[in-house]
Amino acid sequence: MDMAHERDASSEEEVVAGELRRGPWTVEEDLLLVNYVAAHGEGRWNSLARSAGLRRTGKSCRLRWLNYLRPDLRRGNITPQEQLLILELHSRWGNRWSKIAQHLPGRTDNEIKNYWRTRVQKHAKQLKCDVNSQQFKDVMRYLWMPRLVERIQNAGAAGAPQQHKAGAADTPLSSPSSWQPGGGDHHHQLLMNNPAAVPELSASTTTAGSASPSSDSGAGAQPCWLAPVGGAEWFTTTCDASSSTAAVLLAGHQQQQQQQQWSCLLGEATWASSSELPDLGCVADFEIGSFDVESIWSTDDSLWFTQAQGV
DNA sequence: AATCAGTACAACCGCCACAAG
DNA sequence: TCTTGTGGCGGTTGTACTGAT
Numbered sequence: 001m002d003m004a005h006e007r008d009a010s011s012e013e014e015v016v017a018g019e020l021r022r023g024p025w026t027v028e029e030d031l032l033l034v035n036y037v038a039a040h041g042e043g044r045w046n047s048l049a050r051s052a053g054l055r056r057t058g059k060s061c062r063l064r065w066l067n068y069l070r071p072d073l074r075r076g077n078i079t080p081q082e083q084l085l086i087l088e089l090h091s092r093w094g095n096r097w098s099k100i101a102q103h104l105p106g107r108t109d110n111e112i113k114n115y116w117r118t119r120v121q122k123h124a125k126q127l128k129c130d131v132n133s134q135q136f137k138d139v140m141r142y143l144w145m146p147r148l149v150e151r152i153q154n155a156g157a158a159g160a161p162q163q164h165k166a167g168a169a170d171t172p173l174s175s176p177s178s179w180q181p182g183g184g185d186h187h188h189q190l191l192m193n194n195p196a197a198v199p200e201l202s203a204s205t206t207t208a209g210s211a212s213p214s215s216d217s218g219a220g221a222q223p224c225w226l227a228p229v230g231g232a233e234w235f236t237t238t239c240d241a242s243s244s245t246a247a248v249l250l251a252g253h254q255q256q257q258q259q260q261q262w263s264c265l266l267g268e269a270t271w272a273s274s275s276e277l278p279d280l281g282c283v284a285d286f287e288i289g290s291f292d293v294e295s296i297w298s299t300d301d302s303l304w305f306t307q308a309q310g311v
Numbered sequence: 312a313a314t315c316a317g318t319a320c321a322a323c324c325g326c327c328a329c330a331a332g
Numbered sequence: 333t334c335t336t337g338t339g340g341c342g343g344t345t346g347t348a349c350t351g352a353t
Binding site for chain 3 (some may be wrong): 023024043044045058062095097098109110113117136185210
């Protein structure tokens with residue numbers, strides 16, 4: 001369903017500036033654009049807009065096509081796997097949305113940007129810290145991401161990847177089969193069959209512990225894009241296995257006592273005294289007990305979080 | 312039922328890089 | 333070298349939707 005299509009094209013909500021239309025696209029405009037691109041291909045958006053009979057700017061046409069009409073778009077909720085990848089890639093590259101989107105087939109930079117702003121930044125706000133602060137990065141790296149890995153693992157163990165807050169908005173493209181070899185959309189199959197399709201992640205060096213989270217160097221990764229049969233396996237191979245995050249996650253996985261480990265991590269005394277553990281700085285200064293577990297964190301996340309705090 | 316606040320997402324804007332003339 | 337057109341990107345805004353009160 002597209003809310004834009006529910007409007008009358010002649011409604012006064014739409015602004016007509018000279019010959020150019022603005023505002024939500026109508027079904028007729030979408031059809032014009034889709035048909036024209038199908039017949040003539042993408043590019044030359046300004047002339048395309050004129051030739052197709054669209055009273056839109058080339059920019060508007062391009063955006064509409066890339067963010068909404070492209071046939072290979074993956075629609076529906078961001079899965080835990082995708083969330084994990086977004087968090088990891090953002091920790092490396094910052095707000096390089098298009099770059100991040102390149103590693104999430106079928107997702108647009110706009111979608112990822114919206115996800116970040118509406119959900120991730122929301123939690124930074126709740127934690128009363130800046131989303132770019134080291135504290136928040138630590139929370140993501142040592143609390144949020146491991147939890148996502150755990151959820152992916154659990155979903156894998158249950159026989160099928162967990163749908164994150166699956167709702168009516170989900171389409172077949174976002175179904176768990178998309179992550180299974182032989183299932184899902186064309187792009188995923190391409191990536192799974194050809195790991196080199198993500199060259200930056202396939203570049204492999206193993207300098208354990210040396211990679212900077214924000215580094216653009218892209219060191220040490222063996223992407224597989226396989227189904228999340230084991231969440232930690234999927235993550236550590238998809239992302240940089242030499243990064244501190246992945247190393248910690250992998251260690252937790254190998255111990256098969258991940259929950260206990262993270263419970264320890266949450267104890268102030270532990271992370272203040274153990275040189276083995278990552279320096280979490282002043283994470284404990286957060287009002288972490290009031291962390292809102294809605295939207296991103298599910299109810300069982302809340303339970304886990306409470307247990308982890310030893311409450 | 313009405314109102315309100317929060318959420319999700321489509322769309323626009325301004326800036327920048329690049330290529331062609 | 334300068335100008336212009338084009339495409340790409342990140343930031344921001346507007347609004348429909350949803351759930352709580």
